[in-house]
Amino acid sequence: MRRFAATALLFILLASALQGCLLTRVLETRGQLCDDQPSRIVVARAPGKGLRVVFEKPTLTDRDVIWIVGYEPTQVTGTGAVRQFTYEALPLHRPLDRSAGLVAELSFERLDGEYRLAEVAIPEKFSAVLSPALLEDVVRVACKAQIGIVPPTTSFDLASLDRSTLPTRDDLTRLLGPPPASMGASDEVSYQYCLAPCDASSAMAANVKVSFGNRGEMQRVDASYFRYFVAIDLVSSRATARVELR
Structure with a gap:
């Protein structure tokens, strides 16, 4: 299924608030999702691994992602050709309870001297509520946003x-x-x-x-x-x- 997940869409479609080269890259990413046929952004379902959003033409940089998220990643690993960000969200009232946390992993490839977003791994537990039908609906609605x-x-x-x-x-x-x-x-x-x-x-x-x-x-x-x-x-x-x- 060649579609993107709901959470990332909300951030991408705020393009009017961004400036300069970041705006250009955000608009290019949106075009890959909404305009390219077939879409250049693909959702893969892997048993036991949850959803993986694959960017066939990586565009957003690691600096772009930090600006969009608004916070440095919990952990940064990898050097050379590949870099990985891990963002871990914890219940505010139980910040030491790692078992109740939500973990997203973002993988970047080094292209033209910059790390560009190539894949996002969504926690497996969300697979049960992010059905293919819901993802298709969300993409259709989001691509017509005002x-x-x-x-x-x-x-x-x-x-x-x-x-x-x-x-x-x-x-x-x-x-x-x-x-x-x-x-x-x-x-x-x-x-x-x-x-x-x-x-x-x-x-x-x-x-x-x-x-x-x-x-x-x-x-x-x-x-x-x-x-x-x-x-x-x-x-x-x-x-x-x-x-x-x-």
Whole structure:
């Protein structure tokens, strides 16, 4: 399946907020996903290894990735022709619990004197909720996104999204575990993650609140991390998602 994963798409489509050569590389990467036929960005499913996003024409540099993520990687390994970044997100209330962490590995190839992003390995546990149908839907929606300049935003029309492919409340709690504390409303769950190394006072935290309906169906997501603010509304007359860069 020649498609990209949802999380990276949100960052890539904020191109209007970027400057100079980085903007050029981001737009080129988006073109490889949305315009090239067949797509130059491929998702491979490997049993026991989760999803791997392969960039057939590496464009984004290691410096670009650090700017987009907003934080240095937890670990950098490799020299010479290949370099690898490891980003490890840990529950903010349990920063020493590595078993509950989410680990993404990014591999770079040295091309024209720079390390360029060649592959992203997504944690295996996400394979259960990132179905092929959902990935196809997300790519289709994302490639038609509307980009605003002031403030820098990306807006997505989710009217065509098959909501039956979205994770339910049970799916989410199986994936991330029980939420650390009650939200005061039975239809909401909230999670906080920080990028390792971190502690309970870490400023580099991701905050996610998800609201569900009576049957456990996802209705709204509000999330913030670093420069990024995300609001997904699935219950309005026209379902939308909005990503804002501040």
